[in-house]
Amino acid sequence: MGQDIFEIVVNGLKLIVIFLLMVQAVPILVWVERRGSAFIQNRLGPNRVGPLGLLQLLADAVKFLTKEDMLPNQAVRFLFYAAPVTALIPGVIAYCAIPLGTPISIEAFEMFGRSWGPYVFPMQGFDIGVGIVFVLGVSSLAAYTILMAGWGSGNKFSLMGALRASAQMISYELALGLSIVGIIMLYGTFNLTEMINAQQGALTYSAFGHQLAIPALPNWGLFYQPLGFILFFAATFAEANRLPFDLAEGEAELVAGFHTEYGGFKMLMFFIGEYAHMMIACGLVVTFFFGGYLVPYMTPEQVQSWVATWASSPNAVSAWTSVIHLLSYFVKFAFFMWFFIWVRWTLPRFRYDQLMDLGWKTMLPWALANTILTALVVYFAHTIK
Amino acid sequence: MLLSTIVFLPVVFALVIALWPRENSLRHLALGFSLIEFILSLKIFQQFDPSSSSLQLVEKHMWIERFGIQYFFGIDGISLWLVILTTFLTPIIILASWNSIDKRVKGFHAALFLLQTAMLGTFLAFDAIFFYVFWELSLIPMYFMVGIWGGTRRIYATVKFFIFTMVGSVLMLIAMIYMMYLTQEALGTMSASLLDFYRLKIPFVGGTLLSLQSLLFFAFALAFAIKVPIFPLHTWLPDAHVEAPTPGSVILAGVMLKMGTYCFLRWIIPLFPEAAEYWAWLFLLLGVIGIVYGALVAMVQPDVKKLVAYSSVSHMGYIIIGLFVFNSYGITGGLYQMLNHGISTGALFILIGMIYERTHSREIARYGGLASVLPIFTIFFFIVTMSSIAVPLTNGFIGEFLILMGVFEKNPWFAAVAVTGVILGAAYMLWMFMRVFFGPKGELVSDEHHPLHDLNAREIGVMIPLVVMIFWMGIFPNQFLDWSKASVDHLVKNRSSYNLTIKASGSHDPQALPEEAAQ
Amino acid sequence: MNHSLLMAILLLSPFVGFLINGLRWRKNGPNLAGGIATVAIFISFICSVLLFVDLVSMPQEARRIAVTFFEWIAVDRLKIGAGFVVDPISAIMILVITGVGTLIHLFSVSYMHHDKGVAKYFAYLNLFVFNMLILVLGDSLVTMFVGWEGVGLCSYLLIGFWFTDREKAAAGMKAFITNRIGDAAFLLGMFVLFMTFGTLNLHELNELAPTVAEGSWLGAATLGTLLLFIGATGKSAQIPLYVWLPDAMAGPTPVSALIHAATMVTAGVYMIVRLNAMFIAAPNTMMVIAVIGAATAVFAATIGMTQWDIKKVLAYSTVSQLGYMFLAAGVGAFGAAMFHLMTHAFFKALMFLGSGSVIHAMHEEQDIRKMGALKKYMPITHFTFFLGWLAIIGMPPFAGFFSKDLILEKAFASPLGHPLLWAAGVLGAVMTAFYMTRLMALTFWGKSRVPKEVHPHESPWLMTIPLIVLGFLSVVGGWIGIPHVISAILPGHPANILGDWLAPMLKVPLSDAHHHLDAATEWTLMGISVVLAAISAAVAYQFYVRSPETPDKIAKALGPVYQLVSKKYLIDELYFGAVINPLIRLSKNLWHHVDVNFIDKITYVLGDLVRGGGSLVRTLQTGNMQLYAMYVGLGLVAILSFVLMR
Amino acid sequence: MTADAFIFWFLSLITLGSALSVMLLANPVYSALSLVMTMVGISALFVTLGAYFIAGVQLIVYAGAVMVLFVMVLMLFDLRAELQAFSRGQISGALKLATVGALAGLIGGALLLSAGNVAEPSMAEAAKLPPDASKALGIVLFTRHIFGFEALGVLLLVIAIGTVALARAKGGTHAKH
């Protein structure tokens, strides 16, 4: 966590900030979703409360908080209450592993009569060596939330929904994991920061000792793993239980799936969990395939030297550089979040067997093929050099 | 590559047979395959140098380095003829079982080929563990052969057969492993090569069973003795023979029993020279008892097949005493008798199978007067009987004569007792022959509803090669013995410090040349 | 002509005959089959004659034609080739075999004319001749053994020729197995000789034979020859292994003539003669041979006197005559043995063929009580049989007289001989005269007892010609061995041609090199035997022609003794009761009690132990997996404790 | 107390506590969820031991897949708290407990003994492994332990086929006759 109290405190604060950011992003996303869906469906959407209906978020929050807390008769009390709480945890923890910008380095300074630092604070919750493995591992825990909720509700619709959801998650986890094996092999690391760093500069294919540079394009993972990207992105939809894969809460069949019995703030928690999943997905997509927090066509050094032209202290340079990257990240991130919403209101829902077929019979083989192909390319690019 | 090809080609055949889609052309295919194998095995003669006692056509590759276990094939004068015998009998067996095997034909032929591989491997492997693999492998197809295509008590017989043989093998495996450790002590590296085993000097103390060499000796000997089988361990044989289908019996008597005697020659005698010498009396005694006992019991059998089975016990007794006198006569005779017994007892079983196909009975008492109904069958049976009772100019005589001579040189008293086997052999065979073929027609023979037909062309075709071999081996034994002479002489002369060198074969193994020169 | 080619033709001609008839056994008719077979033997006969002529033309010491076709067995010191030797001894034998053989084949053509298996018959017969030639010509004991067993095999086949009759088949088997007993001893004998002398070549063995007579019973020569002699008793039907020969009469009569009278049964004698040097070196063996020979001669003759079957009488007579030959061999009179062998071949073959002719005429009736007065129906047969009768009872100057006389003389005078042996010989001769006369009388003379439905007739010429030729030989055959005392009074006739011919091959008993009885003793001995035989014949004639009721009275008077003799001393029953049945009982007991009830029981007990242990341990296997887990845990505890406590 | 020690004690408390509840709780669903907790705890312990990759895999495989299966099955069966969660047999129960006790004693004894005898490198001293061992792990896995790896691949294939076969069997393993 850190050498001294300052670092620990800062790191702790960082975690809290990220958590709060995620939680606070949800109402905005809900608004975007509602407005977006209205836009897509050629209607108005929320527009009464506040400008552009922005204050609708606040109103909704108040409504959720003040709703009656219901416990169904058949419910298992402990699980029923535990589920919404746990729904938050995996998403948040996983998100903490995603780097959001270049690290901020603070030079040594005097405070409270002793010298502190120097420090380097990465712009992420924490940097665990095997980032992607950790993210996948933690996010896979989300299945329990659904199961707990579904079974704890004591309602067969809930249970069915939960079973469907968890089966779906397990199935798509395979495709998800396999689709990024290619990118892992390509970059030769599990570490997300290292992956991002590998995407600096212009696109350059190198194989068999030759190099082909395309300066017009950034060196993003997308151009190396287009198939991996498609598969990964599609799988994240399933992982997040979003349309077109939201079978778990198919209204026509299961009322509302595992959260049929939930209302009020508990319901909100599930919402937050779902959006957290989306955020992780988007964060990962950006990280793997779109250069993460990198500013296209510029390396962090270039950005830093540009910042140095107008910022004063080294600390400021470092901070501004990080902020610029943070912005770059959020732009990309926002696009994919919008993409999620866009898809939700565009595509119809799959049937359950189609879902499973897609997962096992289409995506898994393609992911395998992608893996093998990448392995061959990587192997030969390394050996015939 | 020749030996590997010979050993493993049948596996390929077995696979092809197992996958062959058409039932009706299966037997032709199998016959063709077995003939290919036989012709291939004749190629050995082309490459084999009879004047050398070394191991020839060697193929040697490390298999499991850590334990010094090798993929090691080789051939010398001792194994040569047994290999040929195996490949020779297989087409005959296939032809003989043309009609008698009518269920699971595919499985049967596949098992037969698999068995062939196992037997050939046993004769050709020169690495203990490698050998053991083949030795045990041979049990499995045989187990199925008796168990699936056998008679009414087949399960009893198979289980008995299997358990008897397994009991011995286990001890042998232990002894082999122990010897591998001995090689580590003596040579520095662990080795399972038989050639390295030969180099061992295993301590021997006379007068006690508990010296190392004696213990190893008995561990091996028990396995082989059961396979042979030597007198008190023989009771599985009649049951297995009676219940086995004709081809099973032929293989069992023709080749599998030889695996036991061959291994006495290949393993026991050179590996444990002092123990073998010291305990020779025991094996001579058991062999002689086996001869007389087998003959006596054979005499009173009501079932033809059982009679022949007990006659096998008697004949195998000859081989054992031949081997355990350690002189040229005995060992040559024993080796020759292995071939003889393979051919003549094999032929007897085939003939019994033929008559069984016609009458579905093997009970001697229900026959009689067969000679006037089935004259050709009678002629063949008579010739084979003559071979079995060792009438001169048939193969049997050469073997028995040499064995008895060898035994006489070692100990006249054993020879004197063993010679009674000559009398008793004639007695039980001819008595059976008389009851089955002569006299008034028995109930089966005179049954008007089932007139018996004499041998057809196929069956005559089966018998002709066997009869030719019977006389060829009886009249020109030297043509056979010459190929084994060098090896046998080498064994007899250097028994106490036996060693086999590897003969450089062709040009593909230039490494062996300096070795050969050094030795 | 090239000797090896000649030898090959000699040997292979019968074999080719065998092959032709054997492979076409369904197709060849009686005339074709018989023709082929007879020609085959006749070719051999011609070869024999040619070889004989060659042999005669050689100097006396070098009379030996040896041919080795190929090396047969060669292991270590043992080197046996397919080698064949014609020397004075074997020359005589091949002449007899092929000569008499040709005649008997000829006879068979007619005799077996109506038999369905005639081609098979001739094939066997040819095979027999082939084997007999191997036996006779073989240059080593092993080659001889090949023929030895081969003729036994053919004998087996021919005795059991009419195999649908179980009795006959059994007789064949009995012959073979009895012979096998002898053969086993023969094998051992060979081993003894080989281990001592390092060779089995007959010539070399004779050379290597100890020059000093062995006194011990366990000396190599003694033991070896004794064992060989046991082999000979089997083949040549001596006590105690003679039992098969009377039964062997089950075969067709020409077979009895060829195999069981003229050739095969004399193989034992021939073998002893071949190895005479070795036998001479073993006086103990010689004594045994002489005693057994003499005993057999008397013993068989007594049985012969009581038999009613024409062939059985002849069979016992054969046994008895073979006894004479062994007696001769045993006293070292090998020449005499060979001489009697030859003459016996002539007259006994004649008598068997004659009896065949009679049986043929009587429609397969062999009981002489149902014959009588056949003289008028079959004159030629009667006449030739009569000549044979005279020869066998030793009437001068017929063949049998000379040979038998020589034997008796040697038995008396040889250093290995003894007056008792002589006396036994004379007794035998007397009895021979009696039963032979009895046979003549009951068959050809006296009153006819032929059943009405039977119409005896003379045999066709194919049968009578061999009779006539053999009859002639029975008369003159003895003239090649006329004793010195007689040749002295017979000017122009050389004495003992045969003896001189054989002399280089034979070793005479020690200290007998120039031993001769004085003429007076010789005349006396000769006179005694001839006179006694004549008296005996006369008595028999009296009994069976003049007063046919006397024999019955005597038989009654003798009571149990007669019964015993007429039942052949119950020897067969003795063998069955004392050897064969106990052996079969023993075998059954071994099978049931040792194999099934002991060895298998042990394995069952072992199995039961395992099974019992299993059912004991099975109680642990409750199916409760948690208990199993506990056992695993306990095992872990045990292992850990062991590791920690160490 | 250092942070390392604190984390260790904290995690071991969680792990042991949830493991005990796996064993003791009568409701199998709670047991399963407790086990998930244990897994997560052990995973965290792996992290403290520097085995990041294994920790992640532990989460993915155990917590994310295996235990989900368990929970799904339990929920599918709808098993509530059982009346007889534990075996009733008193003697066998005592025996079983004795076995466990003996084993625990032995292992504890062994550990104690070794503690006295073997000089252990402490955690700080033992950081010989690279901080991110995943690469090294991969290299060792695909070189020295390639056979085990391939064998496991075969095993998994067999298991996959077998499980599918079991799942497709009509009427389960006990088809009605």
Add this chain to the structure above:
Amino acid sequence: MPSTDVFTTITLQHYLVLSAALFMIGLTGVLLRRNVIVIMMCIELMLNAVNLSFIAFSKFSGRIDGQIMVFFVLTIAAAEAAVGLALIVCIFKRFREVNIRFFEHLKG
């Protein structure tokens, strides 16, 4: 060894004792629980305990092979769970029974 050290300095022993404790808990569960699924879970627990000690050994001996072992154990555990659960589901579908004592008699 001072008593504070036991708490402050984390050694291999700590991990091993923890591992052993987990193992014993798992074993007790296997021996005493009735529900087959719980028993299987307890087995998983035991496997995990072993994994922990593997990793600890790996760490303290500086060798990576321990981690490989864990990797293998994980795979096998997953396989075992898959088959075991499939069997249990099959049996449950037919008999509605998960009591281990019921499994003693596997005859249908």
